[in-house]
Amino acid sequence: MDPQKSSSFTIKHWAEGDRPREKLLQKGRQHLTDAELLAILIGSGNKNESAVEVCKKVLSKAGDNLNELGRFTINQLMEVRGIGQVRALTIVAALELGRRRRSSEALEKKKISSSTSVFELMQPKIGELPHEEFWILYLNNSNKVIQELPLSKGGITGTLVDIRLAYKQALNLGATATILVHNHPSGNLNPSAADKQLTQKFKIAGESLDIKVLDHLIITENSYFSFADEGLL
Known part of the structure; x- marks a missing residue:
């Protein structure tokens, strides 16, 4: 041609x-x-x-x-x-x-100001997974994220979490607060009895160490449930 x-x-x-x-x-x-x-x-x-x-x-x-x-x-x-x-x-x-x-954009903000900011940070990581994962965010006294740590991953029906390991890391980091996050692959945002029980265990354990549990979010692909927003903490 x-x-x-x-x-x-x-x-x-x-x-x-x-x-x-x-x-x-x-x-x-x-x-x-x-x-x-x-x-x-x-x-x-x-x-x-x-x-x-x-x-x-x-x-x-x-x-x-x-x-x-x-x-x-x-x-x-x-x-x-x-x-x-x-x-x-x-x-x-x-x-x-x-x-x-999307995750990096959320990390740039770093400071956690609301349950929405937690959702924006964590949805790209666990919101679309076919299995359940439980994460913990460690915060300093300015509510800035020091570290995000996956504590466990399990089947679609649930997961096991080691609270002692979670707080050992909190002490190592000098964290003053935590936020719990896990996903529901089913898309159901309603917290189970086990979710509520685990939240209380974290809260009680944290009180003895003067480390607050600020929130616990259940995340799905498009939405979330906040224990703090719903008055369950």
């Missing part, structure tokens, strides 16, 4: 799978659909479909929900025709970076 002729091609003459890149350059990232952004990641489609069409199928498989897509495994992504292992890895890596970016 004559280079001069090829250089005069307008966007409408480009292959559909190549258009998102041009659209990003000319209009900015906010003008691209989710499928178009994903298409830039995978680069090209297959023999019968453009990259955008392939990515529409990927999103459709996740109910057009990026949070749901973020939970897909490599093998699940590869079930879509046109998505091989390398492309699946690229999509997983990109979504993980987005999740970490």
Whole structure:
């Protein structure tokens, strides 16, 4: 092909799978659909479909929900025709970076001012997990997070927590307060009897060490329950 002729091609003459890149350059990232952004990641489609069409199928498989897509495994992504292992890895890596970016933005604030700020910090870490995890946040006297520590992970029905280990670390860090956080993979925000009992055990143990339990949050994908907000502490 004559280079001069090829250089005069307008966007409408480009292959559909190549258009998102041009659209990003000319209009900015906010003008691209989710499928178009994903298409830039995978680069090209297959023999019968453009990259955008392939990515529409990927999103459709996740109910057009990026949070749901973020939970897909490599093998699940590869079930879509046109998505091989390398492309699946690229999509997983990109979504993980987005999740970490959200977490980093929350960490920059660092100071805990409300239950919402705890949710913003911890949802990217545990809100979408298929199993239950129990974490503790250690705070100084300015309510700034010194450390986030996962205490345990378990099945979907529950988890075991070592309170002695939790407070040993609190003393090592010189923490003056803690916030308890765990997720409910079921999506149910109602605290169980075990949740309430564990909260009281932490509260009583902390009182003897002059370390306050400021809150206990139950986190799901989109929302949370705060023991402090509900007057249960």
